[in-house]
Amino acid sequence: xxxxxxxxxxxxxxxxxxxxxxxxxxxxxxxxxxxVDLAGASAVVLPGGFAHxxxxxxxxxxxxxxxMAEVERLATAxxxxxxxxxxxxxLTEAGLLPGAHLANRDLAFICRFVEVExxxxxxxxxxxxxxxxxxxxxxxxxxxxxxxxxGRARLVLRYLEPNPNGAQDGAAAVANTFGNVVGxxxxxxRATEALLGSDDGKVLLEAFVRAAxxxxxxxxxxxxxxxxx
Amino acid sequence: xxxxKEDAPAAEExxxxxxxxxxxxxxxxxxxxxxxxxxPAELAMFSVMWSEHCSYKSSRRHLRRLxxxxxxxxxxxxxxxxxxxxxxxxxxxxxxxxHNHPSLVEPYQGAATGVGGIVRDVFTMGARxxxxxxxxxxxxxxxxxxxYLLKGVVSGVAGYGNAVGVPTVGGELxxxxxxxxxxxxxxxxxxxxRPDQLVLATAxxxxxxxxxLGAATGRDGIGGASVLAxxxxxxxxEAKRPSVQVGDPFEEKKLIEACLEMxxxxxxxxxxxxxxxxxxxxxxxxxxxxxxxxxxNLDAVSRREPDMSADELLMSExxxxxxxxxxxxxxxxxxxxxxxxxxxxxxxxxxxxxxxxSVYSGGELVAEVPAGAxxxxxxxxxxxxxxxxxxxxxxxxxxxxxxxxxxxxxxLALLDDPAIASKAAIYExxxxxxxxxxxxxxxxxxxxxxxxxTRRALAVSTDGNGRLCYLDPxxxxxxxxxxxxxxxxxxxxxxxxxxxxxxxxxxxxxEVMWQFVETVEGIAEACRALDIPVxxxxxxxxNETDGLDIYPTPVVGLLGIVDELNFTPPRLDRAEAGMxxxxxxxxxxxxLAGSAFEKVTFAHxxxxxxxxxxxxxxxAIETARRLAAGDLASVLHDISEGGLAMAVAEICIASGxxxxxxxxxxxxxxxxxxxxxxxxxxxxxxxxxxxxxDQLGIxxxxxxSFGGGEISFERAGxxxxxxxxxxxxANRRALPRRLV
Numbered sequence: 003x004x005x006x007x008x009x010x011x012x013x014x015x016x017x018x019x020x021x022x023x024x025x026x027x028x029x030x031x032x033x034x035x036x037x038v039d040l041a042g043a044s045a046v047v048l049p050g051g052f053a054h055x056x057x058x059x060x061x062x063x064x065x066x067x068x069x070m071a072e073v074e075r076l077a078t079a080x081x082x083x084x085x086x087x088x089x090x091x092x093l094t095e096a097g098l099l100p101g102a103h104l105a106n107r108d109l110a111f112i113c114r115f116v117e118v119e120x121x122x123x124x125x126x127x128x129x130x131x132x133x134x135x136x137x138x139x140x141x142x143x144x145x146x147x148x149x150x151x152x153g154r155a156r157l158v159l160r161y162l163e164p165n166p167n168g169a170q171d172g173a174a175a176v177a178n179t180f181g182n183v184v185g186x187x188x189x190x191x192r193a194t195e196a197l198l199g200s201d202d203g204k205v206l207l208e209a210f211v212r213a214a215x216x217x218x219x220x221x222x223x224x225x226x227x228x229x230x231x
Numbered sequence: 232x233x234x235x236k237e238d239a240p241a242a243e244e245x246x247x248x249x250x251x252x253x254x255x256x257x258x259x260x261x262x263x264x265x266x267x268x269x270x271p272a273e274l275a276m277f278s279v280m281w282s283e284h285c286s287y288k289s290s291r292r293h294l295r296r297l298x299x300x301x302x303x304x305x306x307x308x309x310x311x312x313x314x315x316x317x318x319x320x321x322x323x324x325x326x327x328x329x330h331n332h333p334s335l336v337e338p339y340q341g342a343a344t345g346v347g348g349i350v351r352d353v354f355t356m357g358a359r360x361x362x363x364x365x366x367x368x369x370x371x372x373x374x375x376x377x378x379y380l381l382k383g384v385v386s387g388v389a390g391y392g393n394a395v396g397v398p399t400v401g402g403e404l405x406x407x408x409x410x411x412x413x414x415x416x417x418x419x420x421x422x423x424x425r426p427d428q429l430v431l432a433t434a435x436x437x438x439x440x441x442x443x444l445g446a447a448t449g450r451d452g453i454g455g456a457s458v459l460a461x462x463x464x465x466x467x468x469e470a471k472r473p474s475v476q477v478g479d480p481f482e483e484k485k486l487i488e489a490c491l492e493m494x495x496x497x498x499x500x501x502x503x504x505x506x507x508x509x510x511x512x513x514x515x516x517x518x519x520x521x522x523x524x525x526x527x528n529l530d531a532v533s534r535r536e537p538d539m540s541a542d543e544l545l546m547s548e549x550x551x552x553x554x555x556x557x558x559x560x561x562x563x564x565x566x567x568x569x570x571x572x573x574x575x576x577x578x579x580x581x582x583x584x585x586x587x588x589s590v591y592s593g594g595e596l597v598a599e600v601p602a603g604a605x606x607x608x609x610x611x612x613x614x615x616x617x618x619x620x621x622x623x624x625x626x627x628x629x630x631x632x633x634x635x636x637x638x639x640x641x642x643l644a645l646l647d648d649p650a651i652a653s654k655a656a657i658y659e660x661x662x663x664x665x666x667x668x669x670x671x672x673x674x675x676x677x678x679x680x681x682x683x684x685t686r687r688a689l690a691v692s693t694d695g696n697g698r699l700c701y702l703d704p705x706x707x708x709x710x711x712x713x714x715x716x717x718x719x720x721x722x723x724x725x726x727x728x729x730x731x732x733x734x735x736x737x738x739x740x741x742e743v744m745w746q747f748v749e750t751v752e753g754i755a756e757a758c759r760a761l762d763i764p765v766x767x768x769x770x771x772x773x774n775e776t777d778g779l780d781i782y783p784t785p786v787v788g789l790l791g792i793v794d795e796l797n798f799t800p801p802r803l804d805r806a807e808a809g810m811x812x813x814x815x816x817x818x819x820x821x822x823l824a825g826s827a828f829e830k831v832t833f834a835h836x837x838x839x840x841x842x843x844x845x846x847x848x849x850x851a852i853e854t855a856r857r858l859a860a861g862d863l864a865s866v867l868h869d870i871s872e873g874g875l876a877m878a879v880a881e882i883c884i885a886s887g888x889x890x891x892x893x894x895x896x897x898x899x900x901x902x903x904x905x906x907x908x909x910x911x912x913x914x915x916x917x918x919x920x921x922x923x924x925d926q927l928g929i930x931x932x933x934x935x936s937f938g939g940g941e942i943s944f945e946r947a948g949x950x951x952x953x954x955x956x957x958x959x960x961a962n963r964r965a966l967p968r969r970l971v
Contacts, residue, residue, distance in 0.1 A: 018665065021667060052396075195667075
């Protein structure tokens with residue numbers, strides 16, 4: 003029941019995500035972007051950071067990393083897939099979620115707590131929440147201004163006003179049709195302890211861990227080219 | 232060896248050393264060492280290694296007065312970073328460094344590469360960098376040029392720091408006229424490591440190979456140490472832009488991970504990062520420390536541009552490069568780690584007996600110099616210094632107040648002063664939460680970072696006050712050390728170790744040198760009084776543009792430790808209606824010299840600031856620490872810029888609650904005399920707060936209470952107030968409205 007946490011060169015939130023998933027009782031292992039086999043993984047998280055330096059465009063190179071074929075396989079098999087911040091950008095770039103990300107409306111990086119409201123509970127991230135529940139979670143992004151001209155995105159979390167970055171419909175997190183692939187711009191892993199300012203993100207990641215456990219995986223552990231610290 | 236030309240030095244060669252920033256005396260000294268004229272590549276190496284920036288030739292004899300020893304000091308000054316024990320088998324590595332001139336010439340890249348450089352200094356020691364602080368100073372924001380510099384520097388810190396994956400968790404921002412032509416960009420980095428991962432900048436033993444890791448070498452940053460960092464500026468600074476390096480945080484992120492993996496596997500004997508003086512430094516300092524020599528093959532250095540000359544390769548300050556010294560048996564493993572992290576690696580030298588650095592290019596010997604002559608071989612200067620005649624005038628230039636000012640208006644003016652106002656518009660552009668350690672983040676007196684897997688937490692405060700140090704360098708410098716120590720105490724920590732960044736004008740002027748000597752003495756006095764070792768630092772001279780020197784501006788970064796984080800750390804936003812306002816510390820003086828009040832409301836800088844008092848300092852620090860660690864105060868905040876009124880107003884704004892303050896002499900509201908702090912505490916804690924103060928013999932007075940929607944000042948028969956919403960708006964908008 004291992005959750006694979008993908009690491010691209012330039013990713014920087016992988017340790018935080020592993021730390022939190024383990025604190026929630028999950029098995030989590032890092033998976034280097036050149037690893038092409040996630041056979042043992044029951045779910046995958048693409049954490050935040052600057053994959054491949056965000057050069058050219060966020061996620062533009064990462065979508066071609068070998069691990070993405072496996073991420074796509076897991077996604078189409080109905081397994082839980084979560085992209086946080088840069089991971090969300092990679093999922094849209096890879097076409098696993100609709101839409102794209104523009105620079106923030108005010109053209110400045112934003113790192114601060116924001117409030118989001120649950121607008122859909124039918125996803126691996128929001129299954130443990132109530133409609134209308136308000137969560138306080140930090141944003142940490144420059145390209146957080148989500149745009150979906152197709153209108154296919156299923157909004158699951160919405161920023162309370164004022165909209166911090168200009169995202170369409172205040173989209174803070176969106177899911178695919180089946181709710182197993184979710185992209186979220188704020189960082190739930192940064193809000194799981196009151197000591198650090200909020201534990202509102204816990205309910206989201208707990209739901210994701212539950213989904214990872216209840217979706218059966220084939221035998222064998224996630225293979226990882228990266229030592230786990 | 233003997234087939235070299237022995238021609239007499241030609242006229243153009245003599246001017247060559249001057250173009251590189253070497254004096255005629257230094258040139259003669261080099262000739263005496265080599266017993267011949269230096270070759271061009273040798274001259275290039277000497278010019279950067281003997282620059283003020285790399286050699287500390289003007290400051291070294293004075294820096295010896297700083298206390299550097301302590302039972303928990305593992306590595307003191309002289310290495311890439313200081314290292315101290317913090318308990319539970321953890322060490323902390325810390326360093327602060329300036330990137331002032333590069334940031335003046337090209338603010339984004341100057342600041343970005345300043346971040347890159349300090350991060351490398353810390354992971355060179357084997358530590359994982361976990362946090363950054365930026366201490367910034369600019370000219371007033373009513374000038375477009377200063378706004379451009381501030382925006383560029385902040386974008387550079389954000390652009391590089393965020394992407395390299397090291398959170399920027401605090402810092403400072405101040406404004407004075409003297410920084411208009413010379414902004415100060417000081418960056419501090421903290422890392423953590425296990426003792427067995429400690430790596431020193433040594434070449435190890437003969438036969439080890441030097442492996443150059445990371446980016447290719449280009450023509451950027453040539454002469455950065457000598458031309459940019461060790462000379463004064465004039466209106467022609469734009470022409471020096473090619474001397475500024477260009478940063479690539481992505482390359483550095485990969486380099487961090489690759490190096491940490493190499494250390495973890497025990498693959499390297501020593502490491503030196505490539506910063507100032509580039510290859511010249513990275514090849515010679517580690518072999519000089521080991522008492523050895525090295526044979527270098529420049530042809531193995533991968534380059535960004537064709538046709539780079541040997542001296543360009545040796546002087547280039549291209550970023551994101553590291554030099555690892557590796558035993559041949561581990562070479563294959565080192566290359567494999569580099570390959571996996573997708574960074575370049577090339578063997579560029581072999582460590583030899585004998586003490587000479589021999590550099591070959593195209594099969595030809597281009598330099599052969601004793602390593603010890605380059606590293607630490609610069610002639611140490613004893614520059615003349617003396618108290619300037621104008622100090623007495625400055626001290627007697629005081630202001631006398633005929634009547635009490637309008638208190639609410641004065642407070643509002645201070646709240647709107649960009650140096651005092653909320654810095655949220657700046658630090659919200661920095662990732663300050665990565666690694667899940669930030670318990671108390673930017674916007675507070677000190678940052679508090681938990682140490683995961685332990686009960687401990689690390690506190691850091693960066694502090695400087697150029698105005699105070701201008702009015703009295705020794706008192707000012709001592710006071711910023713005491714202030715930093717009080718700042719870490721208000722989050723519950725005890726001071727552990729200090730790094731300093733000494734920013735000064737032209738050391739060839741006797742008054743600047745006097746300011747420097749007095750400053751070092753002030754820091755030394757305060758550090759001795761508090762038993763805090765100085766474990767590293769940086770000296771930045773020549774902060775002079777068009778003949779105008781900056782204020783003497785030491786900036787200190789102080790590391791403190793919380794042994795057991797079993798309390799809720801005080802924060803500015805924890806005050807609640809009904810809590811008492813307390814004031815702690817001595818009341819023996821009322822001195823407004825150097826205060827923000829005099830500067831902001833009267834545009835006055837003069838008089839002599841109060842001297843610090845070591846005993847009061849120790850008592851204040853210990854009282855604050857006990858109140859925090861005992862959960863007796865919800866908010867603790869030191870009284871500094873803007874005085875008591877400002878300290879309480881900041882608590883009110885952060886907590887969204889008003890306050891009533893009782894006072895007798897209005898000057899107490901704005902005076903910035905040292906060793907004083909305020910607290911917000913529950914009424915039920917009154918008895919215990921008093922007990923702590925009595926045990927330590929410190930004055931503690933309840934001076935009001937929190938509540939309501941106004942900040943009001945009251946005295947028999949008189950009341951004046953400021954609406955909290957107005958105060959909040961002024962404070963939050965002060966910076967953004969000036970930066971549009």
